[in-house]
Amino acid sequence: MRLKKNIAISETGFIFNPSTGDSFTLNPIGIEILSFIENEKKYEEISDAILEKYDVDTITFEKNYYDFIQMLKNNHLLENE
Amino acid sequence: MVKPKYTIAVTGLNNTDNPGPGVPVIRGLRESDTFDVRIIGLAYENLEPGIYMPNTADKIYQIPYPSAGGEAFIKKIEYIHSCEKLDCIIPNFDAELYTFMKNEKKLAQMGIKTFLPSIKQFEERHKANLPSFGKKYNINVPKSIAVTNISDLSNINDKFDFPVLVKGKFYDAYIVYNLEQLQYNFNKIASKWGVPVIIQEYIQGTEVNVVALGDGKGNTIGAVPMRKQYITDKGKAWGGITLDDEKMLEITRNLIKKTRWRGGMELEMIKTEDNKYFMIEINPRIPAWVYLANGAGQNLPEALVNLAMGINVEPYKTYKTGIMFIRYSYDLIGNISQFEKLNINGEL
Structure with a gap:
């Protein structure tokens, strides 16, 4: 899973898709997860890092993670695979 | 290098909530690197905001509506030319284009340059002819x-x-x-x-537009795609952003190549969820949001004038994406004497 090449993400969590003109804002955890995705980390690596750092259980994280990924897909931010 | 100074007449000074392209065209011309300008504003109505805007037109003339007949129209242009020695006219309304195209030779004999599509190009892209246009040029149309x-x-x-x-x-x-x-x-x-x-x-999707300039030989001199971000109840863009969309540029270049389009144009398309593009309109002139192209690095009004003057213009290769425009309303304060002068003398 990879972000589209031309997607611009600022340190503040502002995302701009120059193909569609859409822009989005991420909360801090969204920024963190997206930076893992940008660095091509696998789900297991992301999950381990988040579970270690935050007070969250596996099931809740998994559900929220895949919701977030679906949101990225729906907004055409991920490369088609 | 000494820049030439051109006297250029521009219509479409109605910077209202349904804006004409005149004022943004003038802004582009005033920012030209290759020439200086004296701007002659041509107004149909005496309350077109561009008449009263500072640093816009150097002189204003009222002109008759094209519906008053081509003869009255040309007579008025002849009069203005005798006073101002016009080098070029940029008409900006669909409804007046036909009169200008029909009189292109007459204007040229007077020494006034234009850079307009041919009547054939103008007619075949008409909304009523869109289905046959799409078929002829292999473009998806609703x-x-x-x-x-x-x-x-x-x-x-x-x-x-x-x-x-x-x-x-x-x-x-x-x-x-x-x-x-x-x-x-x-x-x-x-x-x-x-x-x-x-x-x-009705095609469901996102409305996207391109402003472009063709040189009449099949080359695209400039093209900038945009998405409307804020649309008024009249369907006009009140805000927009430049896009990185190679497919839109490809459609534009292809269309200009096949039609050998001469002059400014605006392509209005719908982009569907499954990334198909449907052409819904082709406007045969520069659109009112053309100043966004200037902001993105392509001064299309300047390029159009240079083409009209017979100067070789290198096509723009790039533009900046993520450049936005937002319109605003602003109250200009004027004096009744300006209004009086325009009403009585037909010029200001």
């Missing part, structure tokens, strides 16, 4: 028909599913959801803009 009589609408259900778009031949477009709304809007548009009225399939 299904549409041109209707001249309201009685022809009674069997519309056989041809279209609601909602449909109902459009005037020059301006105005409404989405309608049933036959009653269709008939009501048909009458409204027909009484304002005449017939035919165009009934068009």
Whole structure:
């Protein structure tokens, strides 16, 4: 899973898709997860890092993670695979 | 290098909530690196905001509507030319283009340059001719028909599913959801803009536009795609952003190449969820949002004037994406004496 090449993400969590003109804002955890995705980390690596750092259980994280990924897909931010 | 100074007449000074392209065209011309300008504003109405805006036109002349007849129109241009020695005219309204195109040679004999599409190019891209245009140039267009009589609408259900778009031949477009709304809007548009009225399939998607300039030999001198971010109740862009969309540029370059388009143009398209593009309109002139192209690095009004003057213009290769424009309203304070002068003398 990879972000589209031309997607611009600022340190503040502002995302701009120059193909569609859409822009989005991420909360801090969204920024963190997206930076893992940008660095091509696998789900297991992301999950381990988040579970270690935050007070969250596996099931809740998994559900929220895949919701977030679906949101990225729906907004055409991920490369088609 | 000493820059030449051109006297350029520009129409479309109606910077209202349904803005003409005159003021942004003038802004582009004033920012030209290759020439200086004296701007002659040509106004149809005496309350067009561009008449009174500072640093816009150096001189204003009122001109008769094209509907008053080509002769009256040309006579007035001749008079203005005798006073100002015009080098070039940039007409900015669809409704006046025909008069300018028809009189292109006459204007050229007077020494006034224009850079307009041919009458054939103008006619074939007309809204009423869009289906055959799409077929000829292999472009996706929504299904549409041109209707001249309201009685022809009674069997519309056989041809279209609601909602449909109902459009005037020059301006105005409404989405309608049933036959009653269709008939009501048909009458409204027909009484304002005449017939035919165009009934068009409604394509769900995002409206995206391109401003472009063709050199008349098949080359695209510049092109910038944009998405409207804020649309007024008249369907006009009140805010927009430049896009990185190679497909839109490819469609534009291809169209300009095949039609050998001469002059400015605006392509209006719908991009669907599955990334298909449908051409919904081709406007044969520079659009009112052209200053966004300047902001993105392409001064298309400047390039158009240079082409009109017979100067070789290198095509723009790039533009910046993520450049936005936002319109605003602003109260200009004037004096009744300005209004009086324009009303009495026809110039200001």
